[in-house]
Amino acid sequence: MSALPHTVSTEPFDPERTMAEGSFYSEKYMQASQRQLIWWRFRRHRIALVALAFLVPAYLSVLFTEIIAPYGLETRNTAHIFMPPQAIHLFHEGSFVGPFVYDMNGRLDLDTLQRHYTPGNEPRPLRFFCRGDSYNFWGLVPGDFHLVCPPEGSTLFPLGTDRLGHDMLSRLIYGARISLTVGLVGVAMSFALGLFFGGIAGYFGGKVDYWVQRATETLRSIPELPLWLALSASLPVTWSPILVYFGITLILALLDWPGLARAVRSKLLSLREEDFTAAAVVMGATPGRIITRHLLPNFMSHLIASASLSIPSMILAETALSFLGLGLRPPITSWGVLLSEAQNIEAVALYPWLLMPMLPVMLTVLAFSFLGDGLRDAVDPHSSN
Structure with a gap:
């Protein structure tokens, strides 16, 4: 039997076309790193790219708030109170x-x-x-x-x-520094707690897993809104704005970690039975090293996608608490604090531009949701659309 002729394609490598056709035999595709595979997959999610293009400048602007804002945070123009745009x-x-x-x-x-x-x-x-x-x-x-x-x-x-003659655009820009960072800081805290408790529960199992699961189930059974209100109201009114900021962030993180911990636990329960885990144990690796260096990196991309979907809930929670007057309070300026000034029907009927902080909240939450969807699809580069 004669061998089939071997043909070599002279066309340039197109990862999008390769993945779309389901071909896994391209040399470049097979030799690509995990980061390259994730990026190629993420590039095909157009709406996620648009969301990323919105979020990156938004977070970069946080670094230069004072320069971008046309007025200072406390600047008032009493001759132009309640002036329309x-x-x-x-x-x-x-x-x-x-x-x-x-x-x-x-x-x-x-x-x-x-x-x-x-x-x-x-x-x-x-x-x-x-x-x-x-x-x-x-x-x-x-x-x-x-x-x-x-x-x-x-x-x-x-x-x-x-009502005081403050420029709404400048206050929105200053409020972005608080509202955008509270999501990142809160998710970072929640991420650390979820990895720790989920990691020890999934790796050790037994009684450790039992008590961690009971703790997470107890926290998830408590209605979040009343608990938010109770914990936020317990913050001393004498605290400085910085302490209030970190207090609210800590409250949001303490209520958000159980979901991530359950995901980490379930994944580690399966990974701890793999051969590479047994080899690490035989070589004398400590449980902490096995969890952090061998188990967590195997699904870290999925955790990053989950974290990106958790940030919008943090932003909405801070906005809701501040709107109700139980979160951040003046002189701190956030989007929720700005919305708290538009709680009466007079603002809606006569001065609708006071509701403008709703727009960046909506855009940011949508952008993170689309970005999370894109990352979630990208972490599995071999799956079909």
Whole structure:
């Protein structure tokens, strides 16, 4: 019997096409590392890429909040209280001027006690890379440099102002630093607790597994919202804003770890029976080394995907607690704190722009959900769509 002719493809390697066709015989595909396989799979999840493109700049902006915000956190403009969003224009009477605003002239209606604003006729160009309100960068370095500043002698309120004349855009940017990081810090704490308790339960089994499971079942049986409210209300009102921040984060982490611990336990129960685990035991490896160096890395990609899906719940929990007045409180500014100022029907009916903090919360939660879906599909590069 004559051998079949061996043909070598001259086409460039396309991992997406290789995976889509179900072919696992490409040399580059077979030699690819796990990170490459996950990245190739993740690239095919377009909506997850869009979510990642949204979240990366959002978290990078947290590092430069003071520079990006046009106003300082405590800056007030008492002449423009409850001012609606101020439009930014490019053309004035058919001529291109560049980004500019019109002055807003306000008056108080004594019959309804509602403020009305009318735009002027003179364009006021915005200033970029300019000197503005002073601040302490991350509370340490004084400065006054801003990416964009209001025109000289005018205002810049693209999202309007609140009842004290604070710029809503600046407060949203400052609030992102708290609301976005509370999810990361909370998940990091929850991640550590879940890995520890789930790891010892899955590896040792027996009585250790029994008591860890009873503890997780007890925590999961308690209604979360009343427990959140009780623990948050127990925080001393004399605590500094930083202590309150870490207190709320710790509360969220303590209530979120049981789900992750159960996932870790079930996986370790199966992995501890594998040959490589038995070989590590024979070689004298300690239980801690076996768990951290041999067992957990085998499904760490799945844990990362689970963590990305847990961050939105942390953000929503902080927003809900702060909205109810039992979470973060002024002078800390978060999206939940900003929403707490829009609890009455007057804000909804007369000043709807006070509900603007809902938008970044919704976008962030959706972005993390889509990113988590993409990561969850990417960690199994050989599965079909």
